[in-house]
Amino acid sequence: MWRRAPFLSCWARLGLVALLVGGCAAKADPFGQQVRRIDEISIAGEELFARGELKRATRNFSRALTMSRSVDYLPGAAQQLNNLGAVALEEGDYPKAGDYFTQAYNLNQERQQFVAASINQANLATVAVKQGQPAAASQHLLAAQDAARQSRSQPALARVYLQWASFYLDQNDPASAQDFLTRAQPLCTTPELKGSLFHHRGRLALARGDSGQALEMFTRALSIDRSVLDRAAMAADLFYLGEVYQTRGDLAPAWDNYVRAFDVYAGMGRKAQLSKCLKRLQEVNREGQMGNSLERFEKLANPNPAPS
Amino acid sequence: MEEGFSRKEQLAGGFILVLIIFTVVTLLVIAQAKGWFQTQNTYRIKFRQGYNLLQGSLVKMFNTEIGKVALLSITQTTERPQVEVIIKVNQEYANLIRQDSVAEVVSPTLIGSEYVDISPGTSGYPRIEPHGDIPSRERKSVTEHLAELASEENIQKVKIMLSHLAQFSEDLKNDEKILQAALNHIDEVFLNLAEGKGTLGMLVMQKDLYNRVNQAVGRLDKFLVEAKILIVDLKPMAQNLGVFTKSINQELEPLKVIVANIKAGSEELPDLMEAATGTARSAKETMDAIKANPLIRWTAPAGAKSQTIHVAPRTLP
Numbered sequence: 102m103w104r105r106a107p108f109l110s111c112w113a114r115l116g117l118v119a120l121l122v123g124g125c126a127a128k129a130d131p132f133g134q135q136v137r138r139i140d141e142i143s144i145a146g147e148e149l150f151a152r153g154e155l156k157r158a159t160r161n162f163s164r165a166l167t168m169s170r171s172v173d174y175l176p177g178a179a180q181q182l183n184n185l186g187a188v189a190l191e192e193g194d195y196p197k198a199g200d201y202f203t204q205a206y207n208l209n210q211e212r213q214q215f216v217a218a219s220i221n222q223a224n225l226a227t228v229a230v231k232q233g234q235p236a237a238a239s240q241h242l243l244a245a246q247d248a249a250r251q252s253r254s255q256p257a258l259a260r261v262y263l264q265w266a267s268f269y270l271d272q273n274d275p276a277s278a279q280d281f282l283t284r285a286q287p288l289c290t291t292p293e294l295k296g297s298l299f300h301h302r303g304r305l306a307l308a309r310g311d312s313g314q315a316l317e318m319f320t321r322a323l324s325i326d327r328s329v330l331d332r333a334a335m336a337a338d339l340f341y342l343g344e345v346y347q348t349r350g351d352l353a354p355a356w357d358n359y360v361r362a363f364d365v366y367a368g369m370g371r372k373a374q375l376s377k378c379l380k381r382l383q384e385v386n387r388e389g390q391m392g393n394s395l396e397r398f399e400k401l402a403n404p405n406p407a408p409s
Numbered sequence: 410m411e412e413g414f415s416r417k418e419q420l421a422g423g424f425i426l427v428l429i430i431f432t433v434v435t436l437l438v439i440a441q442a443k444g445w446f447q448t449q450n451t452y453r454i455k456f457r458q459g460y461n462l463l464q465g466s467l468v469k470m471f472n473t474e475i476g477k478v479a480l481l482s483i484t485q486t487t488e489r490p491q492v493e494v495i496i497k498v499n500q501e502y503a504n505l506i507r508q509d510s511v512a513e514v515v516s517p518t519l520i521g522s523e524y525v526d527i528s529p530g531t532s533g534y535p536r537i538e539p540h541g542d543i544p545s546r547e548r549k550s551v552t553e554h555l556a557e558l559a560s561e562e563n564i565q566k567v568k569i570m571l572s573h574l575a576q577f578s579e580d581l582k583n584d585e586k587i588l589q590a591a592l593n594h595i596d597e598v599f600l601n602l603a604e605g606k607g608t609l610g611m612l613v614m615q616k617d618l619y620n621r622v623n624q625a626v627g628r629l630d631k632f633l634v635e636a637k638i639l640i641v642d643l644k645p646m647a648q649n650l651g652v653f654t655k656s657i658n659q660e661l662e663p664l665k666v667i668v669a670n671i672k673a674g675s676e677e678l679p680d681l682m683e684a685a686t687g688t689a690r691s692a693k694e695t696m697d698a699i700k701a702n703p704l705i706r707w708t709a710p711a712g713a714k715s716q717t718i719h720v721a722p723r724t725l726p
Contacts, residue, residue: 120702120705130701134697137697139715140714140715143715144713144714144715147715147716147718150718165715179717180715180716180717183717183718184717184718187718187720190720191720205717216717217717220717220718220719221717223719223720224718224719224720227720230724260719267723267724271724297723300723333723334723337723337725340725344726374725377725377726
């Protein structure tokens with residue numbers, strides 16, 4: 102007869118011995134511990150940034166930057182500089198954002214951290230676009246593309262191609278956008294990149310007037326972005342879904358999608374995007390003669406309206 | 410041939426005769442009027458100067474003409490030359506000219522010319538005989554009058570008088586101002602009173618106020634009576650309050666002890682926090698050590714890694 106107790110006892114002892122052996126294999130790593138602590142603070146900052154709590158995110162990134170510099174952790178310092186630039190960009194302080202991104206790029210370039218350097222240049226391109234300087238933006242995108250190639254990282258290159266596509270879509274050049282999306286497609290291996298690819302394909306289809314294709318692309322993008330909880334991406338997908346429906350004349354689903362986009366942006370505290378959503382909601386409400394109340398949206402979009 | 414005057418010749422001769430008679434009568438009337446037929450006594454008066462007297466200037470007494478100046482001449486018989494004035498006075502007034510009479514040249518104020526005024530003599534003095542000298546008094550000139558007036562003593566008196574006058578005028582002016590201000594103020598006061606303004610005005614003009622004040626005073630009386638009663642009632646309550654305060658103090662003692670304990674505990678709080686932090690750090694180190702174990706690290710789920718944020722280029726139209 103099989104005796105259960107001695108059997109379990111034997112295996113438990115073996116497990117403990119294995120743990121002890123493994124523990125002996127572990128080495129003390131104070132620097133690694135400090136890096137992990139910096140990572141934890143930075144991750145918390147990224148979550149705050151995603152939620153739109155920019156002041157708290159800035160505090161976390163600044164703290165992580167100080168800690169990185171104090172232990173001479175240069176990749177960490179470059180990362181926090183980039184993240185602080187991202188916060189400044191969201192706050193609309195473009196010169197400050199450009200300065201942070203440039204500092205981060207210089208650090209990464211010195212240390213041949215090409216993936217990070219590529220992201221820094223891509224962010225600088227976004228700053229240039231926001232400042233209405235498309236020529237400068239294309240220069241930064243070229244630098245980002247070079248860095249991504251040097252890194253030999255497919256996702257990094259895919260990210261740059263997708264941003265090129267976005268850039269050309271903003272410039273009303275669907276052919277060039279199509280070219281870069283085609284180049285990016287085989288490189289998009291991560292869910293984030295796949296979601297972005299579908300999103301830009303949707304925009305391309307919308308630009309070409311193919312609302313059916315656009316609807317499918319944005320729906321797939323939303324599904325993927327939701328799985329990774331990329332809220333900014335989800336809100337953009339929802340907004341474009343609303344636009345597709347509005348273009349097709351389906352005003353009820355258009356209203357619903359705009360409302361959903363509005364709520365996601367509201368959760369992130371993105372005021373500029375809230376205004377855009379509110380404008381579309383007003384349009385749809387008027388076109389469809391829906392008679393829906395806009396009070397809630399107006400309050401959130403304009404918390405402190407100017408006194409009449 | 411018949412001789413004699415013709416009728417026409419007779420008429421002409423008669424007419425001429427009438428004219429002659431008329432002329433003689435007229436001349437007689439005029440001479441009578443001019444006093445050519447009056448008897449006059451001549452007198453002599455001596456002055457130091459002529460005072461602008463002329464031949465024919467009047468001689469008056471009691472401001473009544475009694476004669477005229479007949480002649481003016483300067484005599485040099487004495488050591489000092491004098492003006493000799495011969496006057497002719499109607500005889501009927503000759504009894505008024507006596508030894509105490511004094512002749513004086515008078516100047517009129519504005520209109521007219523100088524004349525000789527003779528004061529009437531008193532009956533106790535003898536009459537001055539015709540061609541006799543009438544005593545004279547020199548007339549004072551304006552300059553002499555002014556010199557007399559402008560003597561040092563007079564000037565001093567005038568100065569003092571003027572200074573007194575100025576002071577009096579100043580005092581009067583000040584008094585007038587004060588008086589005027591006082592009068593204005595009194596006017597205002599009376600006006601306010603009349604309009605019922607201010608306490609006095611209200612008191613004077615509004616009977617309602619009298620009544621209300623009376624009522625208020627009555628209520629105050631009642632209130633004071635009630636306050637007296639209340640004070641009497643409050644005495645035992647105050648005694649009870651003392652007891653109550655004592656009991657509160659007794660209750661406060663344990664509370665003080667509790668607060669002291671809390672204070673002592675709070676002093677230990679930093680140590681406690683330090684100990685807790687140390688424990689947490691130890692626990693974290695333990696966890697890190699466990700995580701560092703290759704067996705656990707291989708089997709544990711991959712944690713999130715911090716990343717360089719790529720600002721999503723999903724721009725909205």
